[in-house]
Amino acid sequence: MKKIYFSLFTTFCFVFTFSQTFSDHKSLVTQEIQTYQKMIEFNVNPNTLNYDLQYQRLEVYLDPAILQISGSVTSHFLAKENMQYIYFDLTNLLTVSEVIYHGSNLNFEQLVTKELKIEFSSELPSNTLDSLTVKYSGVPDNSVRTSFYVGTHSGSPVLSTLSEPYGAQNWFPTKQSMNDKIEAFDFKISTPEQYSVAANGRLMSETPLPNNKKLTFWRTQYPTAAYLIALSIGTFTKSSDVIGSTSFPYLNYLYPDTATYAAVQDNLEWTKQAMAIFETHFGTYPFSNEKYGHMEFAVNGAAMEHQTMSSMNSFGKGTIAHELAHQWFGDKITCGAWNDIWLSEGFATFGEQLIFEKNLMTHEEFLAHLSNQLNIITSLPDGSIYVSDADLGNISTVFSGRLSYLKGGFALRMMKWILGDEVFYQMLKDYTANPAFAYQYAKTEDFKNQILLSTGKDFTEFFNDWIYGEGYPSYSIKWNQTSGNSNVEFLVSQTQSNSSANFFEMPLPIRINGTNGETAQLVLENSTNNQAFSKAVNFQVASVEFNKEIQIIEKNSTVILDPTLSTISNSKETFVLYPNPVKDVLKLKGISQISGFEIYSVTGQIIKKGKYTPGVSLDVSAFQPGSYIIKINGKSVKFTKE
Template sequence: MKKFYSFLIFNCLVFLLSAQIPFENKTLVDKEIGKYMKMINFNVNPNTLNYDLKYQRLDVEVDPAVLWISGSVTSHFLPNQNMSNIYFDFTNTIPVSQVVYHGQNLNFQQLSTKELKIDFPATIPANSMDSLTVHYSGVPDNSGRPSFFVGTKYGFPTLSTLSEPYGAQNWFPTKQSMNDKIEGFDFKITTPDQYSVAANGKLMSEIVLPGNKKKTFWRTQYPMAAYLAAISVGNFTKTNDFMGNSSFPYVNYIYPDTYANPAVVANLEWTKTVMQIFENHFGPYPFSNEKYGHMEFNLPGAAMEHQTMSSMDSFPRAAIVHELAHQWFGDKITCGAWNDIWLNEGFATFSEHVIYEKNMMTHQEFMNHLLNQMNAITNLPNGSVYVNDSNLGNIPVVFSGRLSYAKGGFCLRMMKWILGDDVFYQALRDYTSNPSFAYKYAKTEDFKNQLLVSTGKDFTEFFNDWIYGQGHPTYEIRWNQPIANQEVKFLVSQTQSDPSVSFFEMPLPIKVIGTNGETAYLVLDHSSNNQFFSKTLTFQVASVEFNYEYQIIEKNSTVIHDLALATDFVNKVEVALFPNPVKNEINFKGISKVSEYEIFSADGKLIKSGTYKPFAFINVAGMTKGVYFIKINGKKLKFVKD
C-alpha cells in the first residue's frame, strides 16, 4: 500500500508513532482518502473474465521533465472461452492510435468506463494463446488519484509511478481485476540518456540510442498484480550488493543527495538484517531469482511495496520493515479482494512487531508500542477488520489504520498467543509456500483454512469474533486464595463493546506474583461468561496481573482481589449443556429459570431460537451434523450435532 511516514527519531533510530494514530508509522488515512475516492469500486471487472493475461511488454518513451508517455504495450492472453472482442482496463484520456493484431489494424473503442474495447476480425477459440499490441501517446490520466508523477528533487527532474489500487490503467492498458496476475512483464523504457530507470525484476540491458537517448530493459518472470508494476526515472546513485540466506542481488537506485546521508546508507545496510529475520520467520524471500531493493521516488513521505523493488521517498527503518514484509504479504500473496486488505496491511503491521521486538526496541519500548496500538484499536467500540461489501466504497474503512492495519496485525499476535511461536510461524511458512496462494491471490477464508490444515485448530469462532465481528471485550477478573499456598480461585466476566459479538472466546494470560517474588504464568481458557477457574500454586499470592504483555486486545479490564470469592466459589454452579455431542435433545445444568435461546451455525447464521424451560429440553433432531453455538442466559456454549 501507499504509505506516508512521519517520524520522530528517538535513541538509535527508534521511530515513535504519530499522536493521532499512535501505532501508525504513516498518515495514510489523512493523505490518501481524497486521492483514493471512487477508485475502489470493484474487485473484478466482469468484462475481463474471459481471458488470462499471461505477459505484457511495455515499450514506451518518457522524459522526467515532461508529463507525457508514448509507445506501446504488447499483451499475450489465453482465452478461457470463445472471444469476439477483448477488454483492457485503460483510461480514455490518452489517445490510442492503433491496435495491431497479426499485422492488421483492429477496430477499438475507448470507453468512459476506463476500458479499451477491441474487436477481433474473427472469433478466437478458447485455450488458444494470442497477442496484440496497443499504440498510444498522451498525458497520463491523473484525475482522481494520481499514479504517474513528474517533478524535481535536489534540482533534478524525476518521474515515478504508484498505481495502487487501480492506477495502472491511467498509464498503460492492462487487467486490474483481483483474480489474474500477469505471469511475465518486460519494461523497455526509453529516456534522455542522462537518466537511469529503475523497475521491477532483473536489469537485462541499457542501450544507448541515437539522439542522446537510452533504452533500459527490466524483466520480471514472477506473476505480478498490475498495481505492483512500477518505474522510477531520475539521476540515481546505483548500489549493487547481495543479501538473504541464499545470497541474491540487493539493488538500490537512490538520488545522490539522499545517498550522501550516512543514516540512509546505514539503514539500507541494516535492511540485510531485516531480510534474514523475515526469511527465518516467513520462509525464503519470494523473488530471489531477480532481486530485492529500493528505488527512490519523488512523492513526499510516501512508500510502496512494488514487487522486487520498493519505492520510497525516504528511508526510515519502520518504512523499510513494512515494505519489505509486503514482498511476502501483498506481493507474493495478494489479497484476493479489497475486502481482505488486512491480509496485506495487517500482516505487514504484524511484521513490524517482529522486527521491533527482535531488533529495534527494548522490551519496554515494545510493550509501549503494543499498548499504543491497543489503545488506538479500542478507541472506538465498533468496526471490523474484514471490509464488508457495503463499505467497499468507503475509503477510510478500507484503508483504516485502526482496523485493516493495527487490529489486523494485533489479531495475528493473538493467534500467535493461542498457538505458540513455533506452531504459528510454521503456519505462516505453510501459508506463504502453499501453491494455491503463492504468486496468486488469497482471501480471508483461505488463510483461516490454512491455519486449520497447519495446526489442526479450527479458528472459525476466532475469525467470526475478531475478523468479521466488531469491537472488543472488557474483562473483570476476581481472584482469591482461600487457603495459603494452595489453590487460587478466579471468577471471570466479560462485556463486549459491540453487539455483533456476544462473547469473545479467548485464552486469558494471567501472571501471578508471590509474596516472596515467586512468579507463575497461567492461562484461563475463557469460554463462557462468569466462568470459574481454580489453579494450584505452592506459594502465597500477593498480586495478579492480566494481559501482562498485551497478548490480546481488551480495554479497561480490572483485576480485583475478592475476599468473598472463597465462600461463593463452592456454591456456584457453572452453566453447561449435555449431552455433547448431541443427537436429539439438549439439556442444561446451572439454568434454573425460563430463558430465551438462539442457536447459530459455525459461520454465524441463526438456525433456531425459542424458550428453554428448566428440566425440559431443546429438540435439535432435525439439524444437520456439525458444530453449533447456543446463546442462553448470557452465555455462549459450543456443541456438536452428531
C-alpha cells in the same frame, strides 16, 4: 502500501521514538486517502473475465521533464471462452492510435468507463493463446499523485508510478481485477541518456540509442498484480550487493543527495537483518531469482511495496520493514479483493511488530509500542477489519490505519497467542508456500481455512468476532485465595464496546505474583460470560495482573480482589449427562441455574452453543454419529452420539 512512518522527521533524521511512530501512522493514512480517492471504483471488471493475461511488454518513451507517455503495450492472453471482443482497463485521457493484431489493424473503442474495447475480425476460439499490440500516447493523470508522477528532486526531473489500487490503467492498458496476475512483464523504456530507470525484476540491459537516448530493459518472470508494476526514473546513485539466505542481488537506486547520508546507508545495510528475520519466520524470500531493493521516488511521505523493488521516499527502519514484509504478504500473496486489504496491510504491520520485538526494541519498549497500538485500536467502539461491500467506496475505511493496519496486525498477534509461536509461524510458512495462494490471490476465508489445514483448529468463531465483527471487550476479573487454600478462584465477566458483538471468546493471559516474589502464568479459557475458574498454585498470592504482555485487544479491564469469591466458586456445580451414548435427546443433572454451554467435536470445532435451562433437554438428533464434548461452567464432559 505503505508507510510514511517517518514523514514528520526532517527527511533523513532517523531518531526512533514511539510518539513519532504513531503520528506517522496517521500521516500514512492521510497520504493514502489522498492518493487513492479517485481510484477505488471496483473490485472486478466483468468484461475482462473471459481471458487470462499471460504476458505484457511495455515499450514507451518517457522523459521525467515532460508529463507524457508514448509507445505501445503488447499483451499475450489465453482465451477462456469464445471471444468476439477483448477489454483492457485504460483511462480515456490517453489516446489509442492503433491496435495491431497479426499485422492488421483491429477496430477499437475507448469507453468513458475507462476501458479499451477491441473487436476481433472473427471470433477467437476458447483456449487460444494469442497476442495484440496497443499503440497509445497522451498525458497521464498527475493530480493528487494518483499513479503517474512527474516532478523534481533537488531541481532534477524525476518520474515515478504508484498505482495501488486502480491506477495502472492511468498509464498503460492492462487488467486490474484482483483475480488474474500478469505472469511475466517486460519494461523497455527509452529515456534521455542522463537518466536511469529502476523497475520490477531483473535488469537485462542498458543500450545507447541515437540522439542522446538510452533504452533500459527490465524483466520480471514472477506473476505480478497490475498495481504492483512500477518504475522510477531519475538521476540515481546505484549500489549493488547481495542479501538473503541464498545471496541474491540487492540493488538500491537513490537520488545522489540521499546516498550521501550515513544513516540511509546504515539502514540499507540493516535491511539484511530484517530479511533474515522474515525468512526465518515467513519462509524464503519469494523473488530470489530476481532481486530485492529500493528505488527512491519523490512522492512525499509515501512508500510502496512494488514487487522486488520497493518505492521509497524515506528510509526509516520501520518503513523498510513494512515494505519488505509486503513481499510475502501483498506481493507473493495478494488480497483477492479490497475487502480483504488486511491480508496485506495487517500482515505488514505484524511484520513491523516482529522486527521491533526481535531486533529494534527492548522488551519494555516493545510493550510500550503495543500499548500505543492498542490505544489507537480501541479509540473508537466500532469498525471491522474486513471491509464490507458497502464501504468499498469509502477510501478511508478501506485503508483505515486503525482497522486494516493496526487491528489487522494485532489480530495476528492474538492468533499467535492462541496457537503458540512455533505453530503460528509454521502456519504462516504453510500459507505462503500453498500453491493455491503462492503468486496468486487469497481472500479472508482462504486464510481462515489455511489455519484449519495447518493446525487442525477451527478459527471460525475468532474470525466472526475479530475480523468480520466490530468492537472489543472489556473484562472484569475478580479473584480470591482463601487462607490455607492452594487454589485461586476467578470470576470473569465481559462487556462489549459495540452492540453488534455478543461475546468475544478468548483465552485470557493471567500473571499471578506471590508474596515472596513468586510468579506464575495462567490461561483462563473464557468462553461464556460470568465464568468461574479455579486454578491451583503453590504459593500465597499477593496480586493478579491481566494481559501484562499485551497479547489481546481489550480496554478498561479491571482486576479486583473479592474476598467473597470463595463462596461463589466453591459452590460451582458439577453435572452429569445421560443417556450416554445418546440417540436424540441429551439430559443433564446437577444444573440448577441457566448456564451457557458449548458442544465441540473432538477436533475442537464448535458444533453448537447457547443457554441451557435446568429441566430442558438438549436436542442432538441432527448430530453426526461420533464423539463430542459439552462444556458448562468450565467443566467438560465427553459423550457419544449413536
